Amino acid sequence: MIWRAVITMIVAGLFAMPALAQNNRPGIVVAVPGLYRSLEPIDGNSTDSQRIISNVYDPIIDRNYAEDPEGGELREALVTKWERVNDLTWRFTIRDGVKFHNGQTMTAEDVAFTLSAERIWGENALVPAGTRYTESFARVEAIDEKTVEVETTIPDPNLPYRFVTPLGMVVPKAHYLEVGVEKFGQMPIGTGPYKVVEFDPASHVKLEAFDDYWGGQPPLKSVEFRIVPEFSARLAGMVSGEFDIMVNVPVDEIDTVQSYDNLTYVSRPGDSYVMLAYNTLQLPEFGHNPVADVNLRYAMTAAIDRESLVRSLWGDATFAPAPFNFPDSPAFYDTSIKPLIDYDPEAAKEYLAKSSYKGEEVTINVVRGAYPNFDLAVEYMAEQWRNLGINIRLNIVDSFPLALKHPFGLLNMSMSTTFDGTPTRAIWGFWGPDSARATREADRSWTPPAEFVEIGKQYLAEPDLEKKKALFRQMVEIWEKEQPALMLWRSVVNWAVSNRLEWTTINSNAMLFGPGFIKVKE
């Protein structure tokens, strides 16, 4: 009897051990400068939410970050197989046994709803902001319990790449429709390694491990993203051990962070490019706009030594690209390409002389602190342009609604390249005929030339990579001739990390804490 009791206790103890190990998992606190109003994948898409939502949702198809920080290859996630049925139709087979945080099993219906017209691209859609990812969608349908079909109006050989974006983050249909977009964004349900247990956009988000996660046991018991707006307070909390990771180290404070033995500074290229958009439009209702003269735009671009500017601000953390020549769309990247208008002070004077500019005021609208180091860069550029003889007025404001409105000559802008293996999002999403730059009443700044639109349509429909690249280069050529923006640098994301963590960072704002990405040292 006694032996049986002892054996029972040992067996029970062995079974209890994993549970004990789970409970002993550490939690971490991440100090962030802010949180966005929503954690719904599309409605909440923002720099602040990107840091969090990859831990809450899984994409239909994932980028293989485990082997490459750029995530250049695709890998299975919530679907295990995808195939092209014909030119216009793709078929996706969903993974078995994936659970949502509310305990329900994910179905093909959930995946189809996530991509549906009802949610994103139809009349009166729930989150119309997602149409940026669903261009040319014609039909999304769960054809059986395991299979979803997506049909497009034009052939899209890169369709699976769209599902690594927030579009592909699967939401539970029934719950989503029951609570509505806004409430869902406050207490979201996904299939990711962590579930949201508390969310207050003015103070913190708390995630807890979701132990039914299909991808294995999450390595942390909890993750709290806490708003600490002041850099000094974030740093103090890191040094004292109150926080484990802090987001955004100002460039002039990197040395300070590195001077502490218990912290490591980590920096990576981000997935967007910052720039100043020129207002190429002459809109009489807002008065005369001198920047509508292309020669003035050439002069302004030629007056800026972007390489030196970027080096002095960022060292070798990032670079100044030729327009749309981005290493994160590798098949379209060519190191030999130079900008049409490059730094050339003499040429700048000549372009200015050729222009109709007569000393009118040129206003630059900038949101203070919109992107790291941007304010400094704009002040430097304003001086360069003043030296050239341009009457610059810096209009630095505190919020986007104040900046994104006419009249202006130049406007701060960030262009995300949302990975799909092509520069489509950049060249067409941001500069095509339906883009914000071309359509918004309050701050539109260019009209894409008819030729650009025509070639763009051919580019979108072209399945052959070489031909697609040639069409893309023609579009860039037209864009550069029009010169509707001055591209500055690829964004940089950085963190200070406690030395007690072993954390794999990726080339994105996203902070992955799922299995295989983070470990707390004993």
Place this chain on the structure above:
Amino acid sequence: MSATFVVTKILRLLLTVWAAATLVFVMLRLAGDPVAAMVPSDAPQFVIDRYRERLGLDQPLVVQYLAYLWGLVGGDFGLSFRTGGPAWDIVAPRVVPTLILTGSATLIAVFVGIPVGMVAAARRDTVIDRLVMSFSVLAFAMPNFFLGILLILIFTLNLKLLPSGGFDHPVSLIMPALTLGLASAGAYARLARSSMLEVLSSPFIRTARANGIPTMRRLTHHVLRAILVPLVTLVGFSVGSMITGAVVTETVFAWPGLGRLLVVSVAQRDLAVVQLIVILAAAAMAFSNMIVDLLYGWLDPRIGSQRQKGGN
């Protein structure tokens, strides 16, 4: 204190709240398109239009304003753009943290500022007086964010004694309360000192001293009561400045109060929430001033009777 007096005060309070509610309604709509803060900066016009429709922002401004006022009358403060739920549900949980912070700060201001000012007056022109006055000027003049960051650097970064912010533990209150309270304490100390000097030289105190009333009794029973009128006025005013000061302090210390919520909601253009916080702040300010007015009558009955004679 007549009923007319109280009713007039309440009507004034309502007028102040209406003026604040109207001002914030207009200002928020002048400061750029709210939808521009809610959608990505690359969202095309049709997306903006759909959000505007859904939120009722496509209605004429007058229609929006009347609906807003009608809602206020019925106690409906509108729906938050962020959650889709009532703005009150977002604001209500923030009231207590702000009350804890501003209440603690007021206690620090009163119980540090007034005694210190009285000591300085009692020791006029001594080293103590000069030290007290120098520190009070420094505390009053130092911006909140600067003092806050200074405290974080000392107590969190170097001494590792206190958390840098948050609302998790009672000790989290120490630094924000000190930051907010010390600035007001400086103002209280200066006012307490000058008022007390004035009272000390007045005939009734000289008479009390000549009658042999002990110093402590003179200070607590006669001087303190006489200097309370200006000090209560200052407390009334500082309720307003505490709430605006709390915006900065709550941001520095990540304190989850109304001030922090206001900053976030303005940035996100969550109109109903911003409007409600401003209304609450205006009501708190107007209410505290009404209480101060009522207290005047109790502290110095001459003021109350004069007002009533003046029909006020």
